[in-house]
Amino acid sequence: xxxxxxxxxxxxxxxxxxxxxxxxxxxxxxxxxxxxxxxxxxxxxxxxxxxxxxxxxxxxxxxxxxxxxxxxxxxxxxxxxxxxxxxxxxxxxxxxxxxxxxxxxxxxxxxxxxxxxxxxxxxxxxxxxxxxxxxxxxxxxxxxxxxxxxxxxxxxxxxxxxxxxxxxxxxxxxxxxxxxxxxxxxxxxxxxxxxxxxxxxxxxxxxxxxxxxxxxxxxxxxxxxxxxxxxxxxxxxxxxxxxxxxxxxxxxxxxxxxxxxxxxxxxxxxxxxxxxxxxxxxxxxxxxxxxxxxxxxxxxxxxxxxxxxxxxxxxxxxxxxxxxxxxxxxxxxxxxxxxxxxxxxxxxxxxxxxxxxxxxxxxxxxxxxxxxxxxxxxxxxxxxxxxxxxxxxxxxxxxxxxxxxxxxxxxxxxxxxxxxxxxxxxxxxxxxxxxxxxxxxxxxxxxxxxxxxxxxxxxxxxxxxxxxxxxxxxxxxxxxxxxxxxxxxxxxxxxxxxxxxxxxxxxxxxxxxxxxxxxxxxxxxxxxxxxxxxxxxxxxxxxxxxxxxxxxxxxxxxxxxxxxxxxxxxxxxxxxxxxxxxxxxxxxxxxxxxxxxxxxxxxxxxxxxxxxxxxxxxxxxxxxxxxxxxxxxxxxxxxxxxxxxxxxxxxxxxxxxxxxxxxxxxxxxxxxxxxxxxxxxxxxxxxxxxxxxxxxxxxxxxxxxxxxxxxxxxxxxxxxxxxxxxxxxxxxxxxxxxxxxxxxxxxxxxxxxxxxxxxxxxxxxxxxxxxxxxxxxxxxxxxxxxxxxxxxxxxxxxxxxxxxxxxxxxxxxxxxxxxxxxxxxxxxxxxxxxxxxxxxxxxxxxxxxxxxxxxxxxxxxxxxxxxxxxxxxx
Ligand code: GAL
Numbered sequence: 020x021x022x023x024x025x026x027x028x029x030x031x032x033x034x035x036x037x038x039x040x041x042x043x044x045x046x047x048x049x050x051x052x053x054x055x056x057x058x059x060x061x062x063x064x065x066x067x068x069x070x071x072x073x074x075x076x077x078x079x080x081x082x083x084x085x086x087x088x089x090x091x092x093x094x095x096x097x098x099x100x101x102x103x104x105x106x107x108x109x110x111x112x113x114x115x116x117x118x119x120x121x122x123x124x125x126x127x128x129x130x131x132x133x134x135x136x137x138x139x140x141x142x143x144x145x146x147x148x149x150x151x152x153x154x155x156x157x158x159x160x161x162x163x164x165x166x167x168x169x170x171x172x173x174x175x176x177x178x179x180x181x182x183x184x185x186x187x188x189x190x191x192x193x194x195x196x197x198x199x200x201x202x203x204x205x206x207x208x209x210x211x212x213x214x215x216x217x218x219x220x221x222x223x224x225x226x227x228x229x230x231x232x233x234x235x236x237x238x239x240x241x242x243x244x245x246x247x248x249x250x251x252x253x254x255x256x257x258x259x260x261x262x263x264x265x266x267x268x269x270x271x272x273x274x275x276x277x278x279x280x281x282x283x284x285x286x287x288x289x290x291x292x293x294x295x296x297x298x299x300x301x302x303x304x305x306x307x308x309x310x311x312x313x314x315x316x317x318x319x320x321x322x323x324x325x326x327x328x329x330x331x332x333x334x335x336x337x338x339x340x341x342x343x344x345x346x347x348x349x350x351x352x353x354x355x356x357x358x359x360x361x362x363x364x365x366x367x368x369x370x371x372x373x374x375x376x377x378x379x380x381x382x383x384x385x386x387x388x389x390x391x392x393x394x395x396x397x398x399x400x401x402x403x404x405x406x407x408x409x410x411x412x413x414x415x416x417x418x419x420x421x422x423x424x425x426x427x428x429x430x431x432x433x434x435x436x437x438x439x440x441x442x443x444x445x446x447x448x449x450x451x452x453x454x455x456x457x458x459x460x461x462x463x464x465x466x467x468x469x470x471x472x473x474x475x476x477x478x479x480x481x482x483x484x485x486x487x488x489x490x491x492x493x494x495x496x497x498x499x500x501x502x503x504x505x506x507x508x509x510x511x512x513x514x515x516x517x518x519x520x521x522x523x524x525x526x527x528x529x530x531x532x533x534x535x536x537x538x539x540x541x542x543x544x545x546x547x548x549x550x551x552x553x554x555x556x557x558x559x560x561x562x563x564x565x566x567x568x569x570x571x572x573x574x575x576x577x578x579x580x581x582x583x584x585x586x587x588x589x590x591x592x593x594x595x596x597x598x599x600x601x602x603x604x605x606x607x608x609x610x611x612x613x614x615x616x617x618x619x620x621x622x623x624x625x626x627x628x629x630x631x632x633x634x635x636x637x638x639x640x641x642x643x644x645x646x647x648x649x650x651x652x653x654x655x656x657x658x659x660x661x662x663x664x665x666x667x668x669x670x671x672x673x674x675x676x677x678x679x680x681x682x683x684x685x686x687x688x689x690x691x692x693x694x695x696x697x698x699x700x701x702x703x704x705x706x707x708x709x710x711x712x713x714x715x716x717x718x719x720x721x722x723x724x725x726x727x728x729x730x731x732x733x734x735x736x737x738x739x740x741x742x743x744x745x746x747x748x749x750x751x752x753x754x755x756x757x758x759x760x761x762x763x764x765x766x767x768x769x770x771x772x773x774x775x776x777x778x779x780x781x782x783x784x785x786x787x788x789x790x791x792x793x794x795x796x797x798x799x800x801x802x803x804x805x806x807x808x809x810x811x812x813x814x815x816x817x818x819x820x821x822x823x824x825x826x827x828x829x830x831x832x833x834x835x836x837x838x839x840x841x842x843x844x845x846x847x848x849x850x851x852x853x854x855x856x857x858x859x860x861x862x863x864x865x866x867x868x869x870x871x872x873x874x875x876x877x878x879x880x881x882x883x884x885x886x887x888x889x890x891x892x893x
Pocket of ligand 1: 488489537584663664
């Protein structure tokens, strides 16, 4: 049964698990039950739940500090000084006098530092340091009687935190990032010790912006970005060349307890490094620990970073004195470096240079425990590839399809392919060039805030699966769960919870008629000013890849298709459509593509979205080296690729480059140009066929295909039964005009406007001949674009939900269906009509935005439904 509240819990749990405690002096945290706690500053009244753009999710509420503090006060975990909220509401600038008033009634105060982040624009250097207002507040606090300050960092991008050391009253600092809709509560969970902080940093925090190796080269020119630093991104740079510039190292985070590592070591088995260690909680309270595994490769002909993350694990919650044995494993070949030029033993190859590879387990990149050494006696290539960006243009050597024209026999539907009655190649070969091209174009949007459909060749059984943003929640016009931003998700290092978040989003998306989620987003945090860093995970590709894979697995476990984005090297937002990322092949392979490679291989996402930027002179969506060479030939990816929205790149170039779908809906002229290029012999038929193959292959994985959801009447399978309806009963608020149809199994009813403002439902009493699973379908006719029928049994248990994501006029009927289990004999079935999954439909119609958004709802009769049951053969 659909339960949004459960998903809110996942959001809260993940947020709290991700938060990183950076400072905790004089045991200010956790807050104790007798502590009088208040807030200072207007920012505390409106916490930032997440970033803008595709990461902005509409949700039922956003928990404030006041909510969080009140919850904890009610549980007796602190004393909430409520009037600090009122003071914040009316105070623009806190002078010493106001602060002294607050000091008189509080023991500990909370302040926050906030920064936004959104797609389409980068952050500025000015925002990197503290603002004049922030400095003034801190100075006044120092001059006042306030004694203990807890600073909450409510942003995802790294900012300059070195100034904090100048203000000794700031005792504790919590990196809460953008924690999603439960932010106030999740922060208070950590501050009160209900959750012992176990998040660790996924980015290095240096002293100043200029300390970052990219600072000089970030956004210096709207047309190009030189990735001068090569592989030395984030901690790879700092730990190798500039240790002294680091304020908080990668992987760092405090806890309210302490952990000891013992018995650490590794064995090599079947080309894998298998590390084991014991982690013991030697402190006074329960907690979890993230253990990282690093490798330090020998300096040979290829320069190497001092340390590289190779694996990680997180303990369960350990009680004081409790020990857990952890295993961390990675392949020996993961320690190889990419040799672009052939300075070692091979060119365009992954190479293990001879020497000692030191293996560590670690609390952070600075807190290492030496597990042992792995020796490579002779330099060797572990994998030979081709340089895709520095040598001649990619030439496709093999194609699954030919240019032959086949005689068309009986029409093959995509369902024939999925049922094993026909093969995929025959399905593709029957399509005309126009039909093949149409499969490469974005298709109509079926509901508000949807982003576009794909496929949509109905006469061949290809439905129009719907996409929606985005990375931290299903972005819809209806409320869904807003999860923490991607950076915070990664800071949890908790793949189990990340899977749970993916599954929660999967369920919400699937239940609201979505097929394809446009996420996770997983570009590298190359520079702290990256506008979309909140949507991306980390400066490190391993943690990015593993986090994305866990989310994709979760999403797809619930039937929602995932889309990894933005492939690749989208690391700045200003002028993102024209910016050319100039990246050396080694840095691409080891840093910018590595995370995608891990996620593709571990989780097989149904879709990949290319990026807006150019990569080494070519738009990524038209980049055959990237899309055909690396993605298809090397990684053997079989899903579909789509462009980012309105990218302005020629679809002809994209078809040649290997991008499969031009997004969004509304570019038929681009399709015309592809047709012309085909007619002129510039694009061969086999290329159009191959492109269409990837599209339909991925469509077969979608909800719409599996549910036969065409937005039109679809075929009914199973043994059709004439099930007697004993009575239509209890027409509580919906006075239904029904007419018994000739076959005795269908009813027709209308709900008028007045009725639909109430909870409208209808009871059926059915006489079921044998116990089993029934396909129940209702034909409905509605001008509401998002319609659902919920099926309940007489005890109020939801048995199933049928969805229709298309509006129509009265002449068109849609069939929605679901499967439910019914017992033999009399079954009472309640049908509730709803417009979104969480509230019965009265909410939708009564909601404040609806009359404007959907003026046509003023019509009188908008609902009609016919009910039909058929038994499902097992
Ligand atoms: C773009 C964004 C993508 C995708 C798309 C659809 O602006 O870059 O990530 O979400 O919009 O909304």
